[in-house]
Amino acid sequence: MAVAAKPLPHAHTHATEGPDHRESLMFDPRPRGLMNAWAMEAMHETSWKFWAVAAFLALIVLVFLVGAWAWMIMEGLGLAGVNRPAFWGVFLVNTVFWIGISHAGTFISAILRVLKVEFRRPFTRAAELMTAFGLIQAGFSILMHMGRVWLSYWLLPYPNQRQLWPNFHSPLTWDFLAITTYLLSSLMYLYLPLIPDLAMARDRSSGWRKRLYRILALGFRGTEEEWEHLRKAMTIFAFAIIPVMFSVHTIVSWDFAMATRPGWSSTIFGPYFVIGALHSGMAAVVVVLFFVRRMKHMTYFVRPEHFDALGKLMLVISMAWAYFFFNDYIVQWYGGDKWTRMLLEYHENGPLGWMWMLMLICNVAVPWLLLWNRRVRRTPWLMAIIGILINVGMWLERYVIVPISLTINRMPFTWRQYVPGIEIPLGIGTLALFILLYMLASRLIPLVPIWEVQEGQMVHSLERVGKTYVPVVKELE
Amino acid sequence: MEKTLTIPEYKADWAEGENGKWGMVIDMDLCTGCQACVAACAMENNISFVGEEDAGYGRTMHWIRIERFWEGTYPEIRMTPYQPILCQQCGHAPCEPVCPVFASVHSQAEQINLQVYNRCVGTRYCANNCPYQVRVFNWRDWPRPAPLENQLNPSVTVRRRGIMEKCTFCIQRIRQAEDVAKSEGREIRDGEVVPACAQACPADAIVFGRLDDPESRVSQLANSPRGKKLLEELGTLPQVTYLLGG
Numbered sequence: 001m002a003v004a005a006k007p008l009p010h011a012h013t014h015a016t017e018g019p020d021h022r023e024s025l026m027f028d029p030r031p032r033g034l035m036n037a038w039a040m041e042a043m044h045e046t047s048w049k050f051w052a053v054a055a056f057l058a059l060i061v062l063v064f065l066v067g068a069w070a071w072m073i074m075e076g077l078g079l080a081g082v083n084r085p086a087f088w089g090v091f092l093v094n095t096v097f098w099i100g101i102s103h104a105g106t107f108i109s110a111i112l113r114v115l116k117v118e119f120r121r122p123f124t125r126a127a128e129l130m131t132a133f134g135l136i137q138a139g140f141s142i143l144m145h146m147g148r149v150w151l152s153y154w155l156l157p158y159p160n161q162r163q164l165w166p167n168f169h170s171p172l173t174w175d176f177l178a179i180t181t182y183l184l185s186s187l188m189y190l191y192l193p194l195i196p197d198l199a200m201a202r203d204r205s206s207g208w209r210k211r212l213y214r215i216l217a218l219g220f221r222g223t224e225e226e227w228e229h230l231r232k233a234m235t236i237f238a239f240a241i242i243p244v245m246f247s248v249h250t251i252v253s254w255d256f257a258m259a260t261r262p263g264w265s266s267t268i269f270g271p272y273f274v275i276g277a278l279h280s281g282m283a284a285v286v287v288v289l290f291f292v293r294r295m296k297h298m299t300y301f302v303r304p305e306h307f308d309a310l311g312k313l314m315l316v317i318s319m320a321w322a323y324f325f326f327n328d329y330i331v332q333w334y335g336g337d338k339w340t341r342m343l344l345e346y347h348e349n350g351p352l353g354w355m356w357m358l359m360l361i362c363n364v365a366v367p368w369l370l371l372w373n374r375r376v377r378r379t380p381w382l383m384a385i386i387g388i389l390i391n392v393g394m395w396l397e398r399y400v401i402v403p404i405s406l407t408i409n410r411m412p413f414t415w416r417q418y419v420p421g422i423e424i425p426l427g428i429g430t431l432a433l434f435i436l437l438y439m440l441a442s443r444l445i446p447l448v449p450i451w452e453v454q455e456g457q458m459v460h461s462l463e464r465v466g467k468t469y470v471p472v473v474k475e476l477e
Numbered sequence: 478m479e480k481t482l483t484i485p486e487y488k489a490d491w492a493e494g495e496n497g498k499w500g501m502v503i504d505m506d507l508c509t510g511c512q513a514c515v516a517a518c519a520m521e522n523n524i525s526f527v528g529e530e531d532a533g534y535g536r537t538m539h540w541i542r543i544e545r546f547w548e549g550t551y552p553e554i555r556m557t558p559y560q561p562i563l564c565q566q567c568g569h570a571p572c573e574p575v576c577p578v579f580a581s582v583h584s585q586a587e588q589i590n591l592q593v594y595n596r597c598v599g600t601r602y603c604a605n606n607c608p609y610q611v612r613v614f615n616w617r618d619w620p621r622p623a624p625l626e627n628q629l630n631p632s633v634t635v636r637r638r639g640i641m642e643k644c645t646f647c648i649q650r651i652r653q654a655e656d657v658a659k660s661e662g663r664e665i666r667d668g669e670v671v672p673a674c675a676q677a678c679p680a681d682a683i684v685f686g687r688l689d690d691p692e693s694r695v696s697q698l699a700n701s702p703r704g705k706k707l708l709e710e711l712g713t714l715p716q717v718t719y720l721l722g723g
Contacts, residue, residue: 076638078617083535085610087601147599147614147639154578154598164579164596172577172600259606260571260711410708411562411610413544416535
């Protein structure tokens with residue numbers, strides 16, 4: 001049963017005359033069999049270079065993540081750079097950073113799916129994978145941060161003999177529950193649109209892959225009823241996951257905003273963090289797409305038009321981020337509280353003032369100066385560089401908020417600068433694991449949702465209006 | 478059938494002006510900055526010796542510290558009074574609600590803020606939220622230089638790496654005095670409980686006692702017009718009063 005896309009009641013004939021829309025993926029259809037074969041080939045054919053990189057990353061994960069973490073568990077957090085007053089350091093920075101990265105997955109795929117934005121089609125999968133893989137790194141980072149990680153299950157509300165319960169007044173407990181909810185729901189949301197592609201792969205593979213896909217595809221055969229159920233489930237999840245996503249990063253921001261600290265107790269941290277998460281996540285999607293495009297046959301699916309569309313979104317989000325940053329800053333500054341004023345002074349002119357400056361350059365100046373340009377937006381490698389720069393900027397933003405802000409408190413006697421220690425290799429380890437998971441996933445599942453592209457190509461058509469042809473998207477449901 | 482559940486209150490929530498049970502007064506005009514309280518506290522409470530390197534990096538474990546500041550630039554400097562800082566045992570403690578596992582709790586019986594070492598998982602949120610920065614974290618298991626491993630106080634838990642700790646107003650001494658008083662069928666007398674820091678202070682700058690007894694020495698001193706509370710504007714209702722000037 002090699003059916004993987006919903007059969008439409010009537011076939012479309014694409015106009016051959018009129019303006020050339022073939023630059024757009026939706027108006028450049030290829031035979032389905034060919035597309036499926038490409039997707040399979042991209043999964044199967046692996047060069048030795050790929051495995052060399054994967055082995056190298058695995059080694060980094062083994063040494064920098066597993067090894068260093070084990071050492072730190074044995075020795076204690078003294079190996080890290082945390083001290084008084086910076087009780088939270090790069091581990092928390094990385095946690096917030098990875099949660100931010102994971103946000104774009106849902107944003108791109110759920111919000112764009114709900115709003116029926118068509119350019120989303122080829123990269124929803126890559127974005128959703130980012131959510132899952134990013135959250136895994138966030139989970140690792142927060143566990144590394146804990147003093148007694150072997151007791152982290154005490155944060156779970158489970159019945160126990162001692163009748164102890166987690167403290168639901170603590171933002172950390174909210175955080176723990178929110179991230180768990182988000183991880184589970186985003187994994188399900190990743191899995192649902194994967195089913196038709198898994199069925200497609202099942203019908204085109206043999207051996208262990210066939211056995212694996214047969215289990216994962218849940219017997220999907222592509223009947224009308226199955227599609228209807230799948231579409232309904234995806235719609236429910238797409239709508240339901242949007243408030244979850246907003247809540248998660250708002251709650252992450254509450255870890256800071258709820259505290260009685262200068263610079264942290266800000267009422268705007270919720271939306272500021274959400275938009276910051278989207279800023280870094282969107283940029284990360286562009287970087288991932290750049291690498292997906294380098295896989296075999298993928299230049300067909302991922303095109304300059306997609307970088308173009310994402311570039312516009314990045315520009316808008318960068319403006320929104322700047323708005324929230326300014327809003328947060330001006331209120332704190334105008335408030336004139338003695339400690340807050342010292343903190344802002346320290347942010348800008350302290351020994352790490354360059355971080356604050358670089359943050360503004362990467363997050364605001366770079367996108368604003370470059371992304372208005374259509375030619376820049378349509379150059380994938382340039383977009384990848386901008387994406388990396390924005391992520392550097394967003395990492396620095398979290399660094400400014402966590403350890404740098406912690407340096408200034410109301411007891412000047414304890415002020416002391418924070419210097420990261422073992423956090424650096426551990427952070428590199430999480431990054432390596434993130435890339436490694438992507439690489440392994442690219443061998444197992446199509447990184448481009450083939451059925452979604454094919455579906456899009458079916459509903460798009462050029463229709464003659466008067467003397468010219470206009471692109472038309474038909475409603476599917 | 479009606480079933481009433483009494484859930485003990487784990488975090489302090491006092492009204493302004495309300496007094497707790499135990500309190501301390503520190504006379505900054507008497508303090509000579511000799512650090513005897515710091516040493517006595519470390520001995521009494523089995524505080525780890527962190528060594529030079531970690532101490533220099535802001536990882537000292539002292540539950541009480543002497544803050545010293547000066548005004549002006551060298552050589553025209555003027556020392557300001559020494560400021561011994563310890564846990565203020567807030568009546569409205571910011572460290573309590575943020576702990577995800579109830580390791581930072583308010584003792585119902587003694588009305589002071591305590592850390593449950595065995596429950597702490599080391600998120601360090603309490604320390605971030607403490608405006609007085611008096612919580613200290615066990616960054617490592619530091620070795621105790623010989624022969625100090627033989628002088629551990631048996632009444633106080635020895636803490637391991639990965640947990641938070643802080644001043645307890647020498648809860649072990651409070652409990653001991655209470656036991657003695659109970660066995661003799663009387664109330665605790667004023668001055669019967671003396672924390673290690675107060676005991677060691679050669680200038681008698683630290684006075685400890687019951688705030689709910691208006692006749693006690695600490696109550697009378699705490700109500701003196703020279704009394705000030707640290708960071709009072711935050712509304713944490715500290716139980717430690719500093720006497721200065723006047």
